[in-house]
Amino acid sequence: MVKKSSVSDAWEDDWESQADKEAKEPAATAxxxxxxxxxxxxxxxxxxxxxxxxxxxxxxxxxxQFLASTPTPPLAQPFKPPMTVLARNP
Incomplete structure (x- = not known):
């Protein structure tokens, strides 16, 4: 069977008076x-x-969570100098 909760339910017909009653009651925990x-x-x-x-x-x-010390890093890429394009004037 469904247990009745102490919180007012908006689907009930009398939810406004229940919410007002709960607002007036002091909090149970200090x-x-x-x-x-x-x-x-x-x-x-x-x-x-x-x-x-x-x-x-x-x-x-x-x-x-750390990388084991190895002589080369796993994602190392060797140095590549920038490519120069040589062109002859016509």
Whole structure:
């Protein structure tokens, strides 16, 4: 059976009164309390530590995205001097 959602549906006949009722009700979740400077710095340091930890460890079976060092680059084209056209005046 279809579960009734708490959001008003425009296909219902009484959708305007339902939307007005939902607008008057306060939000169920309160915004989080602001963090102190020390807490923000601690979260930032933890996030940086996790980022560097994942960057330093080899990726779980994921190949590294770099070109292997070879004597010649794979798409190198040898230098070709510009062609000069020699013409004789008639």
């Amino acid at each position: 915004p989080p309390a602001p963090l102190t400077k020390k807490e923000r710095l601690a979260q930032h340091a933890e996030l940086n530590r996790k980022i560097w930890e994942t960057a330093d460890t080899p990726g779980n079976g994921v190949p590294l």
